[in-house]
Structure formats: C-alpha cells, structure tokens
Amino acid sequence: MTNAFRPAPISETTPTQASEMLSEKLVEKPPGTVTPHQRRRARRYFTLSFFFFLVMALWLLTNYVLPDPNKADLSARPAPAPTLIMTNWQDITPMHRRSRTATLKKSDSLAALLAREGIEPVAADAALDTLQEVFDARRLKPGQIVRIFTEWSQDADPDTDVGRFAGFDLIPSPRQRIILRRTGHLTFDIVDQNRPLSDRFFVADALITSSVYEAARASGMAPSLVVDMIRLFSFNIDFQRDIREGDQLEVLYSRRFDGRNQLAEEGDILYAALTNRGKRYTYWRLEHKDGSAAFYDETGKSVQRLLMKTPVDGARLSSRFGMRRHPILGYTRLHRGLDFAAPTGTPIYAAGTGTVANVSRSREYGRFVKIQHSNGYETVYAHLSRFARGLKSNATVRQGQIIGFVGMSGLATGPHLHYEVLHYGKPVNPRTLDLPPGRQLDAAGMTALNASIAVAQKRMRSLATRDNTLRSLPRR
Numbered sequence: 107m108t109n110a111f112r113p114a115p116i117s118e119t120t121p122t123q124a125s126e127m128l129s130e131k132l133v134e135k136p137p138g139t140v141t142p143h144q145r146r147r148a149r150r151y152f153t154l155s156f157f158f159f160l161v162m163a164l165w166l167l168t169n170y171v172l173p174d175p176n177k178a179d180l181s182a183r184p185a186p187a188p189t190l191i192m193t194n195w196q197d198i199t200p201m202h203r204r205s206r207t208a209t210l211k212k213s214d215s216l217a218a219l220l221a222r223e224g225i226e227p228v229a230a231d232a233a234l235d236t237l238q239e240v241f242d243a244r245r246l247k248p249g250q251i252v253r254i255f256t257e258w259s260q261d262a263d264p265d266t267d268v269g270r271f272a273g274f275d276l277i278p279s280p281r282q283r284i285i286l287r288r289t290g291h292l293t294f295d296i297v298d299q300n301r302p303l304s305d306r307f308f309v310a311d312a313l314i315t316s317s318v319y320e321a322a323r324a325s326g327m328a329p330s331l332v333v334d335m336i337r338l339f340s341f342n343i344d345f346q347r348d349i350r351e352g353d354q355l356e357v358l359y360s361r362r363f364d365g366r367n368q369l370a371e372e373g374d375i376l377y378a379a380l381t382n383r384g385k386r387y388t389y390w391r392l393e394h395k396d397g398s399a400a401f402y403d404e405t406g407k408s409v410q411r412l413l414m415k416t417p418v419d420g421a422r423l424s425s426r427f428g429m430r431r432h433p434i435l436g437y438t439r440l441h442r443g444l445d446f447a448a449p450t451g452t453p454i455y456a457a458g459t460g461t462v463a464n465v466s467r468s469r470e471y472g473r474f475v476k477i478q479h480s481n482g483y484e485t486v487y488a489h490l491s492r493f494a495r496g497l498k499s500n501a502t503v504r505q506g507q508i509i510g511f512v513g514m515s516g517l518a519t520g521p522h523l524h525y526e527v528l529h530y531g532k533p534v535n536p537r538t539l540d541l542p543p544g545r546q547l548d549a550a551g552m553t554a555l556n557a558s559i560a561v562a563q564k565r566m567r568s569l570a571t572r573d574n575t576l577r578s579l580p581r582r
C-alpha cells in the first residue's frame with residue numbers, strides 16, 4: 107500500500123519542475139524586480155515542495171512511526187524453532203499467559219487429558235501431531251504432570267475472557283523437558299530441551315533402633331535408595347536374623363538437582379557401611395569403564411554374588427527348606443524352597459542375572475518364573491499375582507530386576523513367594539548355599555577403586571565439617 111503511494115507523486119512533479127526551470131533561464135530580468143510571473147512561479151514551487159514533503163512525511167510516518175497492522179501481526183508470532191523457548195516467550199510479551207497442571211491417570215492418554223482439560227479437539231490434534239515428531243506420547247506413564255498454557259491478547263481480561271490454548275510442557279524423564287508452544291492458527295513449535303542436572307552429596311548416619319529401613323528413612327534417605335542399600339547388604343547379611351538394636355548405619359549418597367534447585371532424581375549410593383554386631387561391612391561404589399557400576403570392599407572383592415539371599419523386600423520367611431507337611435495337600439514331603447510371606451503385589455526381583463527359561467502357569471505353582479543362571483544354577487519364583495510387563499522366555503534379566511509380583515495363584519493358603527534354587531536340577535537350600543564369590547578387581551581395578559574411595563572420603567569429611575546438624579555417633 108505505501109509502496110504504490112510513494113513513487114507516483116515524485117514522477118509527476120519532476121518533469122514539470124524541469125521544464126519550468128528551462129523556460130525561466132531564457133528570459134533575463136533585471137535584479138530586484140518581482141514580476142507577477144515570478145510570484146506565480148514561487149507559489150507553484152512552494153505548493154509543489156509542500157506536497158512533496160507532505161508525501162515524504164506520510165511515507166516515513168506509515169513505515170517507521172505508526173505500527174503497520176500486518177507487521178504487528180507478524181511480530182506477535184515468534185520465529186520458528188529457536189534454541190530456547192524463553193526467547194520465544196519474550197517475543198510475545200503483549201500476551202497474557204497463564205498455566206495450569208494436569209496429571210496423567212492410569213490407562214489415560216495425553217489426548218484424553220487434553221480433551222478433559224477442555225482443549226478444542228482441532229488444536230489438541232495439531233499439538234499432538236507436532237509432539238509426535240520428537241516424542242512418542244505413549245511412553246508417558248500415569249502420574250506424569252503436564253503444564254498447560256493459555257494465552258489472551260493484550261486487551262483481553264484473563265479473568266473473564268476465554269483464552270486460547272497456547273501449548274504445554276512436560277518433563278518425561280529427569281533430564282528431558284519437552285515444550286510445545288503455539289505459534290499460529292494451528293501451528294506449534296516443539297523444543298526438546300536437555301535438563302542439565304548436578305549432583306549433591308548427603309550423609310546418612312543412623313543408629314538402628316527398630317529396622318535398617320526405618321533408620322535409613324529417618325535420616326533422610328529416599329525409599330528407592332534404601333531398597334538399593336538393603337539389597338546391597340543382603341548378599342552378606344540376613345536382615346531377618348542378623349540385625350540387632352544398636353547396629354549402626356552410615357551411607358554417602360547423591361541426589362540430582364535441576365537448574366532451579368529442584369530435586370530431579372535420586373542419585374547413587376557411593377559408600378555404605380553397616381556395623382552389625384560389632385562386625386563392620388564397608389562397600390564402595392566403583393564405576394567401570396563400560397559405564398556399569400558395582401560395589402566392592404576395601405580389598406577389591408565384589409559385594410554382589412551370583413544370587414541374592416532374598417529376592418523380595420520386606421518379606422517374612424514363613425516356611426523353610428526341608429521336610430514338612432504341605433498345608434493344602436496334607437501329606438509330608440520335601441519343601442523344595444523357601445516361602446516368604448508378603449502382601450499381594452510386592453515386587454519380586456530376579457535373584458541373579460540370567461536368562462528366563464519359563465514364564466508359565468501350573469496347578470501347584472500358579473504363575474511362575476524360572477531363570478537360568480551361570481554355573482548350573484536355576485531359580486524358581488511361584489504363586490505370582492502377575493508377571494512383570496514384557497517378561498518373556500529367553501529374555502535376559504539383570505540381578506534385582508523386577509520379574510513379577512507376590513500373589514497366591516496355584517496351591518497357596520495366602521499371598522507369599524515360593525522361591526527355589528536348583529543346582530544342576532537338584533533343589534538346594536538357598537539359606538545355606540555357598541555361592542560362588544563375586545569377582546576380584548585386578549591391579550588396574552584396585553587403582554580405580556582406591557581413587558573412588560579417596561573421593562568419597564573427602565566428600566564425607568567436607569559434609570561433616572560443613573553441616574553441624576548431622577548426627578555424629580561414636581564409631582565402634
């Protein structure tokens with residue numbers, strides 16, 4: 107519009123002006139006299155230059171001073187795919203923006219969540235299509251929090267006017283943030299942001315009064331880490347028999363925080379020591395070159411063994427290995443394993459790394475899993491309420507991986523895990539089993555372990571001096 111306006115008046119005036127000047131040069135007049143012709147010419151000059159400047163001024167005004175309605179519209183939309191959404195949002199400051207959170211329910215989908223939150227289906231579909239380019243929404247788990255944004259134009263009142271769905275963001279895993287931002291009518295920008303996390307270290311120092319679990323929880327350790335720790339000690343200590351009041355626990359562990367100082371995820375146990383009836387068990391974490399990690403004692407002997415002593419947490423041993431009268435069948439025969447009473451749904455762990463030999467059902471065992479380990483060992487887990495999702499025959503399982511959940515399928519009087527260990531097909535007592543020892547570190551491994559130990563000890567000392575509120579108990 108302004109471009110069509112500008113050149114036209116100039117091209118009209120210029121030729122007239124030029125011919126006028128030429129004709130004047132031909133007629134010489136004495137200086138000081140003003141003829142009517144000269145007056146007319148001066149007036150015309152004035153009028154012409156007045157219009158010329160008026161047009162210029164209008165052109166400047168429309169292009170640089172007054173906002174062009176089209177241009178204003180364009181600047182309201184952020185440039186496509188900037189690296190950080192923050193710059194994106196600053197571009198659109200004239201908008202009012204608000205957010206609310208919604209949580210993904212069990213057997214819920216992100217599409218269902220958006221519909222429930224009143225997002226118009228067309229906009230929701232467009233948003234989900236954009237999301238699909240970088241992230242599969244089916245990977246989201248129940249409990250996932252989604253932050254939904256609504257925006258209003260500058261002159262609207264967010265309290266009374268209906269806003270427009272402006273996108274959403276979510277943190278599907280501690281190190282990842284997905285941000286979906288509306289950029290136009292049905293167009294969205296997506297940013298897959300890496301969340302850098304930093305480790306912080308903590309010490310749990312507790313005297314055991316009731317249970318290891320209670321003591322560790324009371325000193326601030328997260329439940330998942332306490333379970334890891336119990337599993338770590340359970341290779342050598344029988345928690346149902348050995349723990350005494352007055353035993354002492356000391357753990358150095360990490361937690362990971364995001365850029366805004368919010369706890370993003372639990373970290374690792376770096377060192378754990380348990381003084382049990384005067385005997386001190388000390389384990390240090392060592393990260394191997396391939397990225398895996400294991401715990402070792404000071405001599406470089408691996409803590410993990412071929413099989414865990416108890417493949418279920420918080421269980422009570424309800425029936426031992428040996429001859430006994432079967433509670434349902436009624437006659438005496440060999441109880442081929444151990445029974446652990448635990449509530450239905452308690453997770454069951456693979457006692458050792460191996461290959462799944464059987465995921466099946468039988469009349470007596472109900473749902474059961476059989477795992478084949480090295481050195482001729484096999485483990486059996488029976489009466490499960492359900493199997494872990496995706497567990498199949500021939501699948502490889504890691505030690506401590508959840509394979510199923512406690513139940514009472516088959517011949518069982520109550521929810522419990524029936525656990526068997528077979529050695530070359532012959533049932534053996536898991537309690538008295540003399541398992542092959544863990545691996546021993548070589549010289550290079552020992553150097554790495556000693557370096558890890560030195561770092562952990564330094565961290566513990568600095569934590570102890572920095573935080574006087576930490577309970578410091580006499581070491582025995």
Ligand SMILES: [Zn+2]
Binds near residue numbers: 425441443445524525
């Ligand atoms: Zn049994």
